Amino acid sequence: xxxxxxxxxxxxxxxxxxxxxxxxxxxxxxxGSLGCADFLTALYFHTMDRQPGFSMSGEQEDMFFxxxxxxxxxxxxxxxxxxxxxxxELATFRHIDSRLQGHPTTHEGLPGVRVxxxxxxxxxxxxxxxxxSKKLDKDHHMVYCLTGDGELQEGQVWEAALFAAHHRxxxxxxxxxxxxxxxxxxxxxxMSLGDLPAKWTAFGWDVLHMQGNDxxxxxxVLDQAKEHSGKGKPVVILMKTEMGAGVDFMMGSHKWHGVAxxxxxxxxxxxxxxxxxxxx
Amino acid sequence: METQTSTDTLFxxxxxxxxxxxxxxxxxGLHQVGATKANVVxxxxxxxxxxxxxxxxxxxxxxxxxxxxxxxxMMGVAAGLATAGKIPYTGTFANFSTGRVYDQIRQxxxxxxxxxxxCASHAGLTLGEDGATHQILEDIGLMxxxxxxxxxxxxxxxxxxxxxxxxxxxxxxxxxxxxxxxWPVFIPADEPFIIGKALPIKRxxxxxxxxxxxxxxxxxxxxxxxxxxxxxxxxxxxxxxKPLDEAAIIESVSRTGCAVSCEEHNRLGGLGDSIxxxxxRHRPAPQEYVAVDDSFGESGKPEELLVKYGLAPQDIVHAVxxxxxxxx
Numbered sequence: 001x002x003x004x005x006x007x008x009x010x011x012x013x014x015x016x017x018x019x020x021x022x023x024x025x026x027x028x029x030x031x032g033s034l035g036c037a038d039f040l041t042a043l044y045f046h047t048m049d050r051q052p053g054f055s056m057s058g059e060q061e062d063m064f065f066x067x068x069x070x071x072x073x074x075x076x077x078x079x080x081x082x083x084x085x086x087x088x089e090l091a092t093f094r095h096i097d098s099r100l101q102g103h104p105t106t107h108e109g110l111p112g113v114r115v116x117x118x119x120x121x122x123x124x125x126x127x128x129x130x131x132x133s134k135k136l137d138k139d140h141h142m143v144y145c146l147t148g149d150g151e152l153q154e155g156q157v158w159e160a161a162l163f164a165a166h167h168r169x170x171x172x173x174x175x176x177x178x179x180x181x182x183x184x185x186x187x188x189x190x191m192s193l194g195d196l197p198a199k200w201t202a203f204g205w206d207v208l209h210m211q212g213n214d215x216x217x218x219x220x221v222l223d224q225a226k227e228h229s230g231k232g233k234p235v236v237i238l239m240k241t242e243m244g245a246g247v248d249f250m251m252g253s254h255k256w257h258g259v260a261x262x263x264x265x266x267x268x269x270x271x272x273x274x275x276x277x278x279x280x
Numbered sequence: 281m282e283t284q285t286s287t288d289t290l291f292x293x294x295x296x297x298x299x300x301x302x303x304x305x306x307x308x309g310l311h312q313v314g315a316t317k318a319n320v321v322x323x324x325x326x327x328x329x330x331x332x333x334x335x336x337x338x339x340x341x342x343x344x345x346x347x348x349x350x351x352x353x354m355m356g357v358a359a360g361l362a363t364a365g366k367i368p369y370t371g372t373f374a375n376f377s378t379g380r381v382y383d384q385i386r387q388x389x390x391x392x393x394x395x396x397x398x399c400a401s402h403a404g405l406t407l408g409e410d411g412a413t414h415q416i417l418e419d420i421g422l423m424x425x426x427x428x429x430x431x432x433x434x435x436x437x438x439x440x441x442x443x444x445x446x447x448x449x450x451x452x453x454x455x456x457x458x459x460x461x462x463w464p465v466f467i468p469a470d471e472p473f474i475i476g477k478a479l480p481i482k483r484x485x486x487x488x489x490x491x492x493x494x495x496x497x498x499x500x501x502x503x504x505x506x507x508x509x510x511x512x513x514x515x516x517x518x519x520x521x522k523p524l525d526e527a528a529i530i531e532s533v534s535r536t537g538c539a540v541s542c543e544e545h546n547r548l549g550g551l552g553d554s555i556x557x558x559x560x561r562h563r564p565a566p567q568e569y570v571a572v573d574d575s576f577g578e579s580g581k582p583e584e585l586l587v588k589y590g591l592a593p594q595d596i597v598h599a600v601x602x603x604x605x606x607x608x
Contacts, residue, residue: 057365065360106392114363115392122388125353129360129368132345136321136366156384159350163357167345 011041013277017077023266025094031256033074035241040078042218054111067123068148069103084112090280121154131172150182164234165204175237181254206233212241302458303401305437307332309444324371331371355384362394374403375416390426404544406582407460415577421549423455424522431522433457435496442473478528484514488532491542502596538603539567547571566606568599
């Protein structure tokens with residue numbers, strides 16, 4: 001099987017996990033999670049250089065920070081499927097006494113998570129700090145960060161963007177999930193982001209584009225981003241995705257941002273997603 | 281200060297040796313901890329001179345990060361540095377170290393249990409002429425409410441110097457609060473700083489005075505006046521507001537029967553409230569507050585503001601009289 005086909009196979013199971021977790025919890029954020037399933041699968045199963053086990057400090061390995069913490073279902077699935085914690089634990093998502101909190105946190109000690117996120121706009125700053133530390137330690141590994149597009153409405157993001165360019169944090173690759181949707185509607189309707197490529201370029205970043213629901217393009221651009229690192233500029237990937245990607249009735253709208261499917265909808269969704277690695 | 285001679289006899293080893301700002305103690309403390317610990321890094325939001333961080337920047341420029349006027353980003357970057365094993369010290373004014381960045385501290389630092397040292401100068405009224413926009417009087421309350429946050433408000437330059445080093449050995453987030461004005465120095469330079477351990481300044485019988493920050497010196501002046509009136513006062517420096525040395529408070533009030541709390545902070549949510557909660561739960565006793573009475577400050581000289589807002593030695597004297605009277 002080709003590498004792309006193998007990643008697609010994993011992403012299909014990740015999507016099943018997302019739908020089942022959110023459905024069982026009767027709450028959560030399926031839309032953005034489904035949209036980012038291809039990216040996070042490729043990042044963990046293809047791109048990142050990871051050490052076995054989990055260390056908070058992430059020495060001698062690539063590190064990832066999720067800034068848009070509400071898409072926790074996709075991250076939890078990818079973390080479990082890549083060995084950070086037992087896959088059956090996905091069943092505890094959003095339940096009492098679980099390490100899989102509604103939004104990711106270090107508080108319950110879930111392996112793979114290095115900072116809490118959920119209150120938006122903070123993850124890039126944290127990723128920058130980790131990247132600076134790697135530079136001090138002469139550790140040539142990368143730091144990755146995923147942020148939403150609606151999240152770019154938070155001012156702290158642009159403080160961080162200024163900082164990363166000024167301090168030449170070129171071991172940092174930020175990906176923006178550019179699905180054009182947020183809770184109250186499209187980003188154009190709620191608060192226009194304007195010309196995103198021009199904005200990031202003007203802030204001094206190296207700007208790349210990705211079709212985030214095309215696995216071949218995801219892998220290609222992630223490889224390209226790594227090649228662009230170490231050249232004095234932080235790298236941003238503007239990743240076009242479709243909220244709800246993979247489940248037909250969840251696509252093309254902001255309505256599935258933070259709503260769980262009912263039993264019937266869950267069945268319809270799962271019928272569209274092949275069980276490739278075994279359900280938890 | 282005119283009472284210097286009498287304080288020398290009253291307070292034993294706590295003798296005034298000069299005047300210096302608590303922020304000077306932070307600057308020398310940061311430089312020293314930078315020399316002894318290679319994983320200490322520093323960040324500043326465009327206030328290097330005010331925070332006295334210049335020596336650190338001169339000697340370890342690669343371990344210093346200027347963040348410009350973007351405090352929210354500073355807190356996040358510090359959290360990331362801490363994640364990767366560094367011990368970051370952030371430096372800006374107290375207002376911009378707390379209220380401005382409360383959610384960043386809450387989520388990225390406190391909830392995530394990051395080993396970040398939030399170092400805050402120009403706290404309280406004594407920053408003076410800049411006025412109420414900068415004179416935060418709510419920061420102790422804001423920070424002590426965060427689970428896992430240690431809150432420290434040293435009383436002079438020597439204690440601030442010692443605290444700045446001690447917090448590097450403590451694993452977890454710390455809020456270190458200090459100030460702008462030159463202030464009497466009376467803590468011996470070799471006095472060890474023990475987080476969470478109250479420091480008795482003077483033993484006495486009729487009242488327990490608990491003071492933090494600049495108000496420790498105000499309390500020493502008040503005690504000098506009260507002792508001249510024949511009132512035996514116990515004075516205890518509560519430099520660590522959280523975790524609070526409850527045992528020391530209960531032990532002292534068990535002997536004296538009443539308490540006076542002194543702080544350069546709003547009456548709501550500060551040291552006084554922490555002491556009141558301790559007494560209510562363990563050893564109910566009359567308590568009087570010397571604190572700002574739920575108001576903002578204003579422009580003026582530090583000494584004028586301390587008088588106007590009820591934080592002068594005379595205010596402590598009156599509070600002691602009230603507390604003793606209430607013992608009944």
